[in-house]
Structures are given as structure tokens and as C-alpha cells.
Amino acid sequence: MLREEEIEIAIKVVVVGNGAVGKSSMIQRYCKGIFTKDYKKTIGVDFLERQIEVNAEDIRLMLWDTAGQEEFDAITKAYYRGAQACVLAFSTVDRDSFEAIESWKRKVEDEVGEISMVIVQNKIDLIDDAVVQPEEAEALAKKLRLRFYRTSVKDNLNVEEVFRYLAEKYLQQLNCEEEDEPTTFHSIGSNFINADSNGHMDAIDRDSYRNHNYSSPKTRAKHDKHKGTKNGKLKLTHNDDGTIHLQPSKRRTHGKKSWALGKCSVL
Numbered sequence: 001m002l003r004e005e006e007i008e009i010a011i012k013v014v015v016v017g018n019g020a021v022g023k024s025s026m027i028q029r030y031c032k033g034i035f036t037k038d039y040k041k042t043i044g045v046d047f048l049e050r051q052i053e054v055n056a057e058d059i060r061l062m063l064w065d066t067a068g069q070e071e072f073d074a075i076t077k078a079y080y081r082g083a084q085a086c087v088l089a090f091s092t093v094d095r096d097s098f099e100a101i102e103s104w105k106r107k108v109e110d111e112v113g114e115i116s117m118v119i120v121q122n123k124i125d126l127i128d129d130a131v132v133q134p135e136e137a138e139a140l141a142k143k144l145r146l147r148f149y150r151t152s153v154k155d156n157l158n159v160e161e162v163f164r165y166l167a168e169k170y171l172q173q174l175n176c177e178e179e180d181e182p183t184t185f186h187s188i189g190s191n192f193i194n195a196d197s198n199g200h201m202d203a204i205d206r207d208s209y210r211n212h213n214y215s216s217p218k219t220r221a222k223h224d225k226h227k228g229t230k231n232g233k234l235k236l237t238h239n240d241d242g243t244i245h246l247q248p249s250k251r252r253t254h255g256k257k258s259w260a261l262g263k264c265s266v267l
């Protein structure tokens with residue numbers, strides 16, 4: 001018997017970085033709208049989600065909060081799998097957390113390959129006690145060719161922008177996918193669509209980045225068996241032999257598809 005259903009766009013985002021940089025706080029702020037001063041170290045992995053609308057598409061962001069303490073590395077690594085986007089977070093007042101960014105990037109890429117990432121300097125409200133110079137952070141972002149945001153989870157500054165950027169980027173990857181062929185999977189996870197976009201530069205960083213040229217990171221979809229479609233809406237058919245057949249949905253983006261055209265090579 002054939003069963004058809006339309007799948008929403010879901011993105012698994014992993015938030016990584018040293019302990020106490022504010023990963024749990026960031027996810028809580030974004031998904032629950034709250035901030036607490038207490039530090040409760042994350043043991044293993046936690047998970048929250050939020051739905052947003054981007055370019056008339058409903059996007060479900062599944063945010064995975066991973067422990068920053070090295071002792072949990074073995075556990076958390078397993079949870080990187082299937083992620084399509086990643087937040088690399090460090091704290092304004094913790095030098096080690098800044099220096100660890102590249103190693104966090106590697107840890108994630110070792111598990112999932114190249115995915116959309118963003119560097120986030122949190123606790124910008126503590127700028128008077130900063131132990132990282134603005135130019136250093138910008139140079140790192142430039143070197144790694146990643147978008148850079150400064151946030152204060154405490155003051156609710158730029159948190160929305162970080163996740164919206166990742167969602168837009170993901171959507172744009174979908175729109176840039178040239179693959180329109182139906183794809184047959186033998187199994188799927190809950191997250192399997194990628195996208196890309198030029199997003200919106202946050203106000204703090206716009207000037208420092210205006211003159212840099214970034215190329216789009218390779219989409220994971222290209223070397224993943226999980227292929228998205230141009231608009232990301234997929235029709236799933238469960239076949240008798242246990243395979244799942246994916247076809248682009250006839251419904252495009254509510255007649256607003258043109259928004260992403262020509263934006264495929266922008267960070």
C-alpha cells in the first residue's frame with residue numbers, strides 16, 4: 001500500500017562550544033523566551049525546538065544543546081550526526097572558549113562533514129571585561145569563512161538573528177539544489193533537508209564584513225544521500241519494499257519562489 005504525506009522542513013542544529021559559554025541559555029532564550037542566571041552544566045545532550053516562518057515556509061528548528069565539558073565528548077559526538085547546521089559558541093569573558101572554536105568545528109565536521117556553521121560570541125553585555133579583541137574574532141570568522149554574530153543571551157541581543165540566518169541559509173541551499181530527480185532512500189532520519197541563503201548581517205558586524213567576499217559552504221546535501229528539492233517540500237511515498245520514495249512536491253513556495261534566485265553563492 002502506498003502512503004503519501006508532505007513533509008515540513010526540519011533542520012537539526014547543534015550548538016557546541018566550551019562549558020559555560022551560554023549554549024543552554026541561548027537555546028532556552030530562543031525556544032522558551034527565558035533567561036536564568038544559574039549555571040547548570042549540561043550532562044550529555046538536551047533538545048528543544050521552535051517553529052519559524054522563513055520566506056513563507058514553515059521551518060522547524062530542532063536545537064540540540066550539547067555538553068561543553070570534555071568529559072562528555074564521547075556522548076555528545078553521537079548526537080552531531082544528522083545535523084544540518086551548527087552554532088560554534090564562545091564567551092566574551094573566556095579566552096579558552098575562543099581558542100577552542102576551531103577544535104569544535106573539527107569535532108563536528110569529523111562526524112557530519114561540512115555543514116552550515118556560524119560563530120557566535122556570547123555574553124557581549126560583558127564587553128568591559130572582554131578577553132578577546134574584536135579583530136581577533138573577526139579574523140577567525142574570516143579565516144574559517146563563517147558568518148560571525150555577537151550576542152547577549154542575557155539582554156536578548158541577536159539570538160533570533162543567529163537561528164534565522166541558519167534557517168535562511170538552509171532554505172537557500174534547497175533552492176540552489178539542481179537535483180529535481182526523485183530520490184529513493186532506504187531509511188530517513190527526522191532531518192534531511194539542507195538550505196543556504198545570504199541571510200541578514202547583524203547590525204554589529206555589518207560594517208566589518210561589508211567588504212569581504214564569502215563563498216557558500218558546500219551543501220551537505222551534495223554528498224549526502226539525503227537530497228533536498230528546490231523548494232524543500234517533499235512528497236514521501238512509502239513503498240511496499242520498505243523503501244521511501246521522495247519527489248518534489250508540485251506545490252512550490254506559494255508563488256514566492258523567486259526570492260532566492262541568484263543568491264546561491266553568498267555566505
Ligand SMILES: Nc1nc2c(ncn2[C@@H]2O[C@H](COP(=O)(O)OP(=O)(O)OP(=O)(O)O)[C@@H](O)[C@H]2O)c(=O)[nH]1
Nearest residue numbers: 019020021022023024025037042068123152153154
Ligand atoms: N552575562 C551573561 N551571562 C550569560 C549569558 N548567557 C549565559 N550566561 C550565563 O552563563 C552561565 C552558563 O550558561 P549555560 O547556558 O549554562 O552555559 P553552557 O554553555 O550551556 O554550559 P555547559 O552546559 O557546561 O556546556 C549561566 O550562569 C548563564 O546565566 C549572557 O549573554 N550574558
